[in-house]
Amino acid sequence: MNLLTTPFNTAHDTAPFSSIQQSDFLPAFEDAITETRNEIDQLVANSKPADFENTIAALAYSGMKLDRISNIFFNLHSAETNDELDKIAQEIAPKLSKLSNDITLNKDLFERIKTVYSKKEQFNLSVEQLTLLExxxxxxxxxxxxxxEDKKQQLRDIDAELSVLKLKYGEHVLADSNAYQMHLLDPVELAGLPEGAIEAAHELAKEQEKEGWLITLDYPSYIPFMTYAENRARREELAIAAGKKAFQTNDNNNEELVLRIVNLRHQRANLLGYPTHAHFVLEERMAKDPETVKTFLNDLLEKGKPAAENEFAELSAFAKEIDGIAQLEKWDSAYYSEKLKQLKFNLDDEKLKPYFKLENVLQGAFDIANRLFDINFKEVGTIDKYHPDVQTFEVRDNLGGLVAIFYADFFPRKGKRNGAWMTSFKPQYIQDGNNERPHVSIVCNFTKPTATKPSLLTFNEVTTLFHEFGHALHGMLANTTYPTLSGTSVYWDFVELPSQVMENWCYEEEALALFAKHYETGASLPMEYVEKIKESAAFLEGLATVRQLSFGLLDMGWHGQDPSAIKSVKTFELEQFANTNIYPDIADNAMSPSFSHIFNGGYSSGYYSYKWAEVLDADAFEYFKENGIFNKEVAKKFKDNILSKGGTMHPMELYKAFRGKEPSVEPLLRRAGLID
Incomplete structure (x- = not known):
């Protein structure tokens, strides 16, 4: 019996990870694809005239088994992959692409949808139903x-090829990340590194039965080394290794894949009647079109670049003064930024870390969610997990009703890609009177506990946890009828609002008091540190802003024009970065071959979303600040109009229902210190 194709018979219908065999996946996918096809055939064969329920609602609830299997498989493929899962992904991706095409290109199905759409005024639809229909x-x-028909076949061929190329791209990035290690045998080369980073590097070496210390490209290893290691040559080596991922002469090189992906996306857009891939994508975004995005990014660049250049000059002068550095390079950035921050604010991340024990920070996020949204988190041992590091929680409301199942996976390992993300194993939806509650997960790469220390987070990691937890709240508090509109199923330039707004609580004394306590003494984070965190919030924000804008402009460069004439990934990048480059270029490095957000994730033509959502989040949090950061009335408006509504209305309408007006850019510029 294949567990994946039968009811799970587990606590809260959670995935039975420990009982699933890898060999179960392919036959389960085949079974679920067949079932989905049958559901579509039945829908199309219905002899009754097409209406909302027998066509639009029926389509929304079709393929539920396949979605469930896909969620389990592809989440494992990101967080706990291996060669076998990679092979299955390569085999199944074109089959899923074919099914998707078979549905969207089904003439009889489209005729039924078109019939309902043309008569929509006759059906007395709710706002959510009308949104789903449209x-x-x-x-x-x-x-x-x-x-x-001939163009439909071209579309199928493009989609099938893209589905495989994107997977290969991600596998190459992970393979190059795992392949690199800096093996240090001389303790002199560890000078400047915090004790915890040295211990973690030693434990990693011990795990591999090696002497000395190992530094890798995993963030908990990479970031401390780049921030604190005094050995400039070693920082250079590590920075170049990170920038060479999938951009070196080996089987993992992604340059040809990048060019092929952008050209296929462009051909696809043209086939569908759009000038570029960006025009296609942005039609269904708040920004609407590439011109709006480019104007938005360049307006911010105009405001941010003078600040960035001043900050770079200050940092360069500081590095020259203390160490005689003639030219500040990218591998100097984090190191001298940290030293200057310590000098200016007497604020050292290493002094802060003892107050940010992972378990306390997570509990702090839970406590803040409870104060704002009346939900409670309880860790339970009855829910199966895919790795021993994963923690599982029941989330309940104040009356004890189940809100969600929450998985938290915090530490790096070989089969897990870098970075941090939120995902779900099961969406929320209402069917046959049952409100099915979601199963939501956040995945991060924080420093593992060592023999002598718990996992202690940098302040940046604290905000990362809150960011992903904000996405998780968007999934957990969903309350919509149809799964395709639930939770984070919203415009991509709106999806970052719940995540980014949650980061704001990390800077507030009232919130920090809940969780920032010394892991040994239990003492609260001293007030002077709280003030310094707030003072330093806009430190080097000009450089950070320009860096983020450069990524958005690179994305628009790849996707907002005809890419067929581009022959060199590196040359093209240099052209795109011409207005945003502050640091000297590194010849051996390129970003695009490992820019997974836009080539393997869902952010193609959408990387600007982070900045766009910052405008929303700064404006939204200003509303909280005006009324109190734990104000129940404002929190209820945020929950009722943003978190619970998913994609049931246009995001600007949702935002205005919460805020009472459209967002203003001024709160963001003030917060970033770019205007008074």
């Missing part, structure tokens, strides 16, 4: 329903 109709049109 989304379905647009999705079919935007994905080829109106194309002639």
């Amino acid at each position: 989304k379905n109709y647009k999705d079919f049109v935007r994905n080829g329903a109106l194309l002639p």
